[in-house]
Amino acid sequence: MLENLFSSRVKLDGKSRLVGLFPETHYIDNISFGGGAPEERLFPVAELKEAYQAAVQKEGAHAFQYHDIRGPEYLRQFLLKRAKDLVGIKNVDDSQLMLTAGGQQGIELVAKMLLNKGDAMAVEAPTYVGALAAFDNYEPTYYNVSMQDDGADLEQFEQLLQVHPEIKLFYTVPDFHNPTGITMSIAKRKHLVELANKYDFIILEDTPYRDLRYLGQSLPSVKSFDTEGRVIFLSSFSKILTPAFRIGWLVASPVVVQALTKLKLAEDLEVPYLPSATIEYYLKNNDLDEHIQSLRDLYQGKMEEMTTALNRYLPGVKVSYPEGGFFLWLELDEGIDTTKLLWENSVPKEHLVYVPSENFYANRDCKNGMRINFTGPSYQQIDDGVKRLSRMLLETSKKEFFVKAV
């Protein structure tokens, strides 16, 4: 039994958070509300092809050689300026910036840097399933902080911290939270930093959707309130340009960047030149924010289409109304098991995919919710998919599940 040699972090029998998360359906009429994929039609294909050519042109054969762990200078300067101007991080300098293999590697490296087996950390409940997958492999003790309409319940969190001052990490998605779509209020962003200072923990602020706001005004980042270098601000090009190049970036204290860089070197040696330089040349010759605006326009329309459809076909169901991002969150009656529903009804009968709520809870202890994505499907699919969802929910639970909208 080779498995006997595996480390305790490998739980082959245990449910995996990411394996089998998205059912492979081969129905031609399949509709997916499952993934968190951008709208392909808006990828700037021609510009990215040009940028790639420019990157190869500039370096010639050297473009295909090993490069370093820092990434291209112009790209680093661009990100530092962005961190100052758009994220509100004052006094940021080069020693505080690091490029990662997508946001996912940033999360994984932070877990690797902080977590010994059994160490205490707190997460929003629910939270991003991929982050839980990354944390799982360092076997932390999880503590959950409930979500409220203005972000994590910080009163509950402080009570938790009083009982468990050993908590060393809090993971949050403050902008258009994955999966609920909720945005954390300014007051809570400030207070969260105060808690981190008072109870001595580090905040990982994950912001893949930050630039994709469709309603209201952008809020200062949690990092912008950081007074003791306790906040790690994590972002990525995956949702605002393309996920294809796996380029994420983070801003943190120099000592944190130094530790994370050392860990990254041992994982993959470098920031690959071609992907990072392709983005660099795209940024030199194109206006990223103009592109982001075109994403905002399309996604806002799709979000409205989906909320309209939900109101039409699922009146009274409890649904989130986010100001941006990729997802809506549905909360159904207690007793509804959306995982069971997915595999027994939604996929085989309705050819509809969504992500059941249990995947977003550290302890998988909430079964009656679901995350639905509106950026990937077409307008027609959004309307059609919500119809299917409504039909299924009506059939399978005879309306009993409906709760009053809030």
Added chain:
Amino acid sequence: MLENLFSSRVKLDGKSRLVGLFPETHYIDNISFGGGAPEERLFPVAELKEAYQAAVQKEGAHAFQYHDIRGPEYLRQFLLKRAKDLVGIKNVDDSQLMLTAGGQQGIELVAKMLLNKGDAMAVEAPTYVGALAAFDNYEPTYYNVSMQDDGADLEQFEQLLQVHPEIKLFYTVPDFHNPTGITMSIAKRKHLVELANKYDFIILEDTPYRDLRYLGQSLPSVKSFDTEGRVIFLSSFSKILTPAFRIGWLVASPVVVQALTKLKLAEDLEVPYLPSATIEYYLKNNDLDEHIQSLRDLYQGKMEEMTTALNRYLPGVKVSYPEGGFFLWLELDEGIDTTKLLWENSVPKEHLVYVPSENFYANRDCKNGMRINFTGPSYQQIDDGVKRLSRMLLETSKKEFFVKAV
């Protein structure tokens, strides 16, 4: 002190194996024998540009979307065929193949799969510094196995296994070993698998240089003798095509591939389409082995140039005579500290970079050797660099260091 929150794997004060390994020198006449970089002039730049275009062409906008963790089918089939035909792995099937972000991620994932803090593992002494860096982060207890002219000393290893049956992993570079250049004999490859079966451990067979043989006949892989699925065969395109796309691959038991895949998902979510598909299209339209032959021809010439220069300028120094790979290994007299020499003499005075031996030992307990690379520098630099090396060694140690050649 944020550092107080860091996990025990982060040793900021401790020497890093990879940080600062290669001195940043800005001398225009700098010569580097340090890195393990391929000769840039032989990268098939035009073919790779074409392949990239084909990959984008085929998928269109979808080329810039998220993809899956498996990688392109044609590439997977190509690698399975290669595993059968060139590596001698019988009955290999799709469930035993996995793509990684370069060979480095393969090493890191295997460490992550197997090692709880303090777990026992064995390494060749010396061994690849990047592997030690990856293992370090899982805090194993290292046991060293000395190198002989025909590979690791397996008698010594078995004595070790009798005392430490808890050893669960052995890491080996059997072909043109990094750093010594030594190739493991067929007899030892067979015997190593017998030891793994008898003492219940897993072998990680790392073969980045396997195809780069300049003298003699290719030997069957350790994996080809595997009877219980205990060998993980790891390879990469970095040394035989380009390191730019960070595509490595491994062949292992299905249960191992399943565990490693789950760990990779949590690190970076996928095998990026564009890099893997670019290699796929290169392979469809070009003969990789023809390209490898052109690498062999050039590298063999450079290796001969370097051994000639060593015989001319450093007669009697103990040097390895490998049959392939990237490196020669010099052993100097006890008492010579090649790390001290690098920073105090070689870099500042001779503008010459090499890698000191202590970096290749788990416990950094060997100071009097150095690894020198012959694939990166030009013929002129090889001759000139060895001259500088000779001059420095003569000056700094008044010839005392010379030991009889073997």
